[in-house]
Amino acid sequence: MSRTIVVGAGVAGLTAGRDLAEAGHEVLVLEATDRPGGKLRSGEVAGVRVDVGAEAMLNRRPEGIALAGDLDLxxxxxxSATSRVWTRDALRALPRTLMGAPLDLDDLARTGILSAEGLDRARHQIVPQVDGDVSVGDLVGQRYGAEVVDRLVEPLLGGVYAGQARRISTRAAVPQLLDLLTREQVDVPPPVADAPPVFASVPGGMWRLTDALAADLQRRDGVEVRYDATVTAVRRTASGFVVTTPTGEETCDRLVLATPAAPSARLLAELAPAAATELEQVAxxxxxxxxxxxxxxxxxxxxxxxxxxxxxxxxxxxxxxxxxxxxxxxxxxxxxxxxxxxxxxxxxxxxxxxxxxxxxxxxxxxxxxxxxxxxxxxxxxxxxxxxxxxxxxxxxQLWVGHVDRVARIRAAVAQVPGLAVCGAAYDGVGIPATIGSARRAVTDLVV
Ligand SMILES: Cc1cc2nc3c(=O)[nH]c(=O)nc-3n(C[C@H](O)[C@H](O)[C@H](O)COP(=O)(O)OP(=O)(O)OC[C@H]3O[C@@H](n4cnc5c(N)ncnc54)[C@H](O)[C@@H]3O)c2cc1C
The missing domain is CATH 3.90.660.20 (Protoporphyrinogen oxidase, mitochondrial; domain 2)
Known part of the structure; x- marks a missing residue:
């Protein structure tokens, strides 16, 4: 039986571990902290247990809700409560947007989010000329002006990425915008009355997803999730890998790094130096x-x-x-x-x-x-x-050029037989995208 070590018990590592177990692998998941979940985590406030990390997942992508279904959650x-934008000294209605790109300028005008000059510029649309990747801020700014970026794109992107709109890659973060905003006429479908909700969660909190994943893994023969087990080094042998933790060494045939970019870069420094150098650039x-x-x-x-x-x-x-x-x-x-x-x-x-x-x-x-x-x-x-x-x-931070960077990382990792990487640093930070990256890593390893 093939033995695989997965480093990291966030949603990516646990998903990879489960898929590998389903494919008949013996699996050891090594997690640095004392709990599963990574950024899916609960805390107690006044005795009420709630999420203190991620609190929802996209319902319009299949990966997260399908996984919850597999786990009987x-x-x-x-x-129906709606979000506001706190700007220009008032809480204002959030207009229809695609990650801050306005989908209805009359609706935007009613919110009072923009100044009169900002609104005039937004109405005076200029079709962006795009060659390759561009930041979301530059793309939306070319079409609608800087104020739309400052007062709509920044808060919406900031809510998801805590990043800067003029650095975040459209291709990586909101690829639909490239097509939408480079047309002469922005073609927006009217709102659908009974459209499925955009987001979903699990009653009791999103952290229950990774708790259920970890419990599912622990119940399986040939699978172990070990906590307080920081991986400090990995190296290649003739037949596989040796993984070092503070309590000793573990060997495996295959290795999945499901850790954030910085620890993955450190662990790959000798194994896949080109991938490590690229990962160091992911802020x-x-x-x-x-x-x-x-x-x-x-x-x-x-x-x-x-x-x-x-x-x-x-x-x-x-x-x-x-x-x-x-x-x-x-x-x-x-x-x-x-x-x-x-x-x-x-x-x-x-x-x-x-x-x-x-x-x-x-x-x-x-x-x-x-x-x-x-x-x-x-x-x-x-x-x-x-x-x-x-x-x-x-x-x-998925900056301009991120999609190409990830392709280079995957190409460098593929040079090392039996090695794969996954997690939020690759195909998107959202829970479904992260699950998708884990599924892809396992497919790459198992075929
Ligand atoms: C505050 C916050 C709110 C968010 N809200 C949402 C949201 O509402 N919806 C959404 O879709 N996404 C949200 N996200 C993003 C999403 O939660 C994460 O991108 C995703 O959960 C990351 O999963 P992961 O498995 O890639 O990484 P992580 O969750 O970071 O898991 C990596 C694991 O690896 C472990 N590890 C690291 N180094 C080592 C090592 N050397 N050895 C062993 N283990 C190691 C870590 O301890 C960690 O448990 C949010 C993120 C944050 C920070």
């Missing part, structure tokens, strides 16, 4: 998520928060400290039910290049979040509890 969908943004619980009966809380909004996004140009807030109690019925009179919400802080925002004690992140929440919503009540979760280097 039910799905849940966001409520990552650090972010923090602060989760709060407020008593819904405290004076002013319901009036400030329970207004039909699911939260708000913040353009960097407005100079606020939080980049987004998700009113989890309003977005997810299960959070409201679990809260029993508590309103649980979260703020997120930190974008690529703004690491100093996070280089403060946890209490300062809590205070900055409360100050911004007060300015945005009028909330003055003290929270019952607040929990800070930091994600150092948590979000890989």
């Amino acid at each position: 039910p799905l849940t969908y966001p409520t 990552a943004a650090s972010v923090a998520v602060v989760t709060f619980a407020f008593h819904s009966d405290d004076p002013g809380v319901a009036e400030a928060l329970d207004t039909g909004a699911s939260g708000f996004l913040v353009p960097p140009v407005d100079g606020r400290r939080v980049k987004a807030s998700t009113f989890s109690f309003a977005k997810w019925d299960w959070v409201r039910d679990a809260g029993e009179g508590l309103l649980v919400l979260r703020t997120s802080l930190g974008r690529f290049g703004e690491e100093d925002t996070l280089q403060v004690p946890d209490e300062a992140l809590v205070a900055a979040s409360l100050a911004d929440l007060e300015t945005a919503t009028g909330l003055t009540a003290a929270p019952v509890d607040a929990v800070v979760q930091r994600w150092g280097g948590g979000l890989p």
Whole structure:
């Protein structure tokens, strides 16, 4: 039987481990921390267990929901509460966009997100001339002007990538935009009344997906998930690989690195130096998520928060400290039910290049979040509890040229028989894309 080691027990590593087990491999998953899930993680705020990392997955891609189905997990969908954009000193409706590219300029005009000059420029569309890859900010900016980028694209991309719109690759992040915005006429289908929800989660939290994956793996013969097992080195032998952990060495025929770009680069330095050099170029943004619980009966809380909004996004140009807030109690019925009179919400802080925002004690992140929440919503009540979760280097940046870079990485890795890589640094940071990268890695190894 072929023995495969998977390094990393995030959603990519666990998916790869499961697929390998299904293909008849003996599998050892080695995870540095004491738990499965990586960026899928729960925390407790005022006794309520909620996600403190990823909190939803795209429902319009098959990989995540299919995996949940395989694991017999039910799905849940966001409520009809809608997000706002906190800009130009007001919480404003979010117009129809594709990652910030406006899909209806009259709708955009009604929101008041743009100044009169910004709106004039947006209406005076210029068809972009694109040759190869281009940043999302440059593409949208050429067509609609800089203000659309600053006040719409930046907050929407910032919510997903914590990155800068003028660096993030359209091909890697939103390839549909290339086709849409380079036509003479932007051809937008009308909204469909009973379209399937864009996002889904699992009742009780997204972290249940990786918990269920890990439990599924542990039940299988010939499969082990080992925690507190940081892999510090890998090397090739005549018949396979030797993997070093602080407690000893493990051997295998095949090896999957399902770790973020930086540790993967370190581990590949001798095994696949060209891949390592490319992975070193994949930057990552650090972010923090602060989760709060407020008593819904405290004076002013319901009036400030329970207004039909699911939260708000913040353009960097407005100079606020939080980049987004998700009113989890309003977005997810299960959070409201679990809260029993508590309103649980979260703020997120930190974008690529703004690491100093996070280089403060946890209490300062809590205070900055409360100050911004007060300015945005009028909330003055003290929270019952607040929990800070930091994600150092948590979000890989898919900069212009990323798709070609990944092709070069995969080509270099393919030179080493029995080796594969997967995870958020390759085909997209979202959960479905990450699962897809794991499936691809296993297919490459098994054929
Ligand atoms: C705050 C935040 C919110 C997000 N929200 C969403 C969302 O709502 N929806 C969505 O689709 N995506 C979201 N994402 C993105 C998504 O969660 C991640 O891109 C995805 O979960 C990454 O999975 P992964 O398996 O590639 O990596 P990770 O989850 O990072 O897992 C890698 C694992 O490898 C381990 N590891 C690292 N080095 C070693 C080593 N040397 N030896 C052994 N183990 C090692 C790590 O401890 C970790 O457990 C969010 C990300 C963040 C940070």
